[in-house]
Amino acid sequence: MRAKTVNRVYLLLAREEISSLEEIHKMAREVDYSFIEKDQTFAVRAERSNKKFPSTSPEIAAAVGSAVVDSYMGSNGSRLRVDLRNPDVEIYVLVRKWEALLSINLVGRSLHCRYYRVRAHRAALPPSLGAIMIRASGWRGEPLLDPMCGCETIPIESALLIRNIAPGARRELAMNKLSMFRDFLDGVRFEVIGEENRRKAEIAGMDLSPKSLEMFRKNLRASGMEDTVRVFLGDALRLHRISIEGRARRDQSPFGIRMGVSKIDQFYRTLAESLSMSGVRKITLITPRKNLIVETLSRAGYPVDSVLQFMYGG
Ligand SMILES: C[S@@+](CC[C@H](N)C(=O)[O-])C[C@H]1O[C@@H](n2cnc3c(N)ncnc32)[C@H](O)[C@@H]1O
Structure with a gap:
């Protein structure tokens, strides 16, 4: 329920070295599925990362x-029903190298689907990735700004972190349908919600696009973090010309500078200079152009102290 940086949690039922489909069948047949209730449905999702597996x-x-179905019939004398679209229990099999892992999906839909995301920007970050960025930055509640916030992710995730909000306690989790968890889940939910606080921090999101900000406001309202996160319209490339109160100065045209991807080096340079001139002390960002960013930031007076590599959309 508290997890912010993971997408799924599985309960491992079996794990074996395998070389054929028959061996996977045998491994799955030996598991006791009596934890599934007679009137519940199930589905199996499989993934194979080893393309050499036959x-x-x-x-x-x-x-x-x-x-x-065979195992359940053997131990419970009834035939389990399959529902591929909306199963009560989702069994997940992963064939990785020459090993098979058989598990139950405890959360259902990926945990990156947050309760507050009612609107999504087409280039929105998955919230779990936003939460990873915040943790990687070592943030502990200092003033925080996402100068190109799109529809929300980073400001809202920062507020959830500082207030110890449990996003998983505010949505359905697949484990609710399993009797082995059902009895104590309400107690856990009560406990994690009880640990939330009303701590405040200076957190702001800014964007050049009024449309993105409109989505941001809707998500912010749904998140319940309106009293912690501020939203304003502005140009990150001219951040130094924006007043602290969060209103663009008269002489500032928020749509003044727009650059295409072909001028990305100039864009990064102007951005780094703008952040530097406004007194920003530390920057955490995601980029597919690592070398360019390291060089640009170093020149603008931000020596790069750590680089993390991750997979995102290929
Ligand atoms: C990839 S999206 C933002 C993703 C967002 N940070 C998130 O975590 O989901 C990029 C956003 O940058 C905004 N943007 C582009 N140039 C900008 C600029 N010069 N100043 C402020 N915002 C800008 C766009 O309007 C768009 O909403």
Whole structure:
């Protein structure tokens, strides 16, 4: 419920070295699925990262599905129903190298689907990635600005972090349907919500686009963080000309500078200079152009103290 930087949590049921579909079937057949109630439905999702494995993901899913039905029939004397679209229990099989992992998805939809995201910008970051950026920055509640905030992610995630808000306690989790968890989940939810606080920090989001800010305001309202996060219209490339009160000065045209990707080096340089002139002390950012950013930031007086590599959209 508290998790902010992970997308899914699985309960591992079995893990074995395998070389064929028959071995996966045998492994899945040996598991006792009595924790699934007789009137509940299930589905199997399979993924295969080892392309040399001789069977496809749908074949793996079908083999495990029949093993689940056989095992359940053997131990409970009834036939479990399959519902591929909206199952009560989702079984997940991963074939990784020459190993198979069989597990139950405890959360359902990815945890990056936050309760507050009612509107999404087309280039919005997944909130779990935004939360990773905040942690990687070592942020502890100092004034924080996302100068190109789009529809919200980083400012809202910062507010959730500082207030110890549990995003998973505000949405449905698949584990609610499992009797082994159901009895104590309400107690856990009560406990984690009880640990939230009303701490305040100076957190702001700014964007050049009024449309993005409109989405931001809607998400912010849904998040319940309106009293902590401020929103304003402005140009990150001219940040030094924006007043602290969060209103653009008269002489500042928020749409003054727009640059295409072909001028990305100039864009980064102007941005770094603008941040430097406004007294920004530390910058954390995501870029596909690492070398360019390291060089640009160093020149603007921001020596790079750490670089993390991650996978995102290929
Ligand atoms: C990739 S999206 C933002 C993603 C966002 N930070 C998040 O965490 O979801 C880029 C945003 O930058 C804004 N933008 C582009 N140039 C800008 C500038 N010079 N000043 C302020 N915002 C800008 C765009 O309007 C767009 O909303």
